[in-house]
Amino acid sequence: MKFKERLLQGKLIKRYKRFFVDIKYKNKTITAHCPNSGSMMGLIDIGNTVFFSKSDNPKRKLKYTLQIIKSNKKLVGINTHLTNKIILDSLNKKKIKSLDKFNNIKPEVKFSDKTRFDFLISNNKKECFLEVKNVTLSRQNRVAEFPDSITSRGTKHLNELIRAKKMGYESCLLFLIQRDDCKYIKIAEDIDKSYKKAFDLALNSGVKILCYDCKLNDEEIRINNQIYYGK
Numbered sequence: 001m002k003f004k005e006r007l008l009q010g011k012l013i014k015r016y017k018r019f020f021v022d023i024k025y026k027n028k029t030i031t032a033h034c035p036n037s038g039s040m041m042g043l044i045d046i047g048n049t050v051f052f053s054k055s056d057n058p059k060r061k062l063k064y065t066l067q068i069i070k071s072n073k074k075l076v077g078i079n080t081h082l083t084n085k086i087i088l089d090s091l092n093k094k095k096i097k098s099l100d101k102f103n104n105i106k107p108e109v110k111f112s113d114k115t116r117f118d119f120l121i122s123n124n125k126k127e128c129f130l131e132v133k134n135v136t137l138s139r140q141n142r143v144a145e146f147p148d149s150i151t152s153r154g155t156k157h158l159n160e161l162i163r164a165k166k167m168g169y170e171s172c173l174l175f176l177i178q179r180d181d182c183k184y185i186k187i188a189e190d191i192d193k194s195y196k197k198a199f200d201l202a203l204n205s206g207v208k209i210l211c212y213d214c215k216l217n218d219e220e221i222r223i224n225n226q227i228y229y230g231k
Helices: 082-092 152-166 191-206
Strands: 008-016 022-023 028-033 049-054 064-071 072-078 105-114 115-123 126-133 137-140 143-147 170-177 184-187 208-216 221-226
Touching: 022 049, 049 072, 064 208, 072 208, 082 105, 082 115, 082 126, 082 170, 082 221, 115 152, 126 143, 126 152, 143 170, 152 170, 152 191, 184 191
Parallel strands: 028 064, 126 170, 143 184, 170 208
Antiparallel strands: 008 022, 008 049, 022 028, 049 064, 064 072, 105 115, 115 126, 137 143, 208 221
16 A cells, blocks of 8 residues: 655654654654554654655644654554555455455445444355454564553454354454564453453454564555464
8 A cells, every 4th residue: 555645754752642743843843643542552752753644635633644653673554544445455456365265345344233344355155254453562572462552442343253253254353563573463461351351262263363564664555474373
């Protein structure tokens, strides 16, 4: 997935009220939207290089949007709004091998009165609900972790994937790591024990777990290698 324009570069001053960041850019301080509701643990150190986009929409209150943070010499994509766009592009281009048998792709499909899954993918034999989670956290060398904060919504999605599996659908949870320095992923049980419990139940119930990392620069983010789950 390519950005519409090459991103601008600055230095992080601070993140606050969750969805705002101040950035030093050309000797000025600008405020940008931070499209990530997680803690962004390990990424928001003062002085980190950041990459951000500029919108020409005159109706937007904040014309800038944070996209990438450089932490420990590694680029990390933080925009959770891009996650499904990257996966949709990858599904259309058959980049996810274990899902390439599904030719019909429907985004944002209602499963129950309280739940929508990111995708319903199907062929003439099977239907599969696919939920996607964005991953940025890495506290150990070469290990990605999810979640980076308590996620009751994520736990609900796991329970609903289990229910879909019991109803005869295929169910799949896909972690998209917006960085390329991790070989494994694990669940951050110390951050959210309830999520780990629901994840283990989903795994034992036959919910498919997939994980891919990304290659990224100031022009594009694209799916890269399959990463494996390690307890």
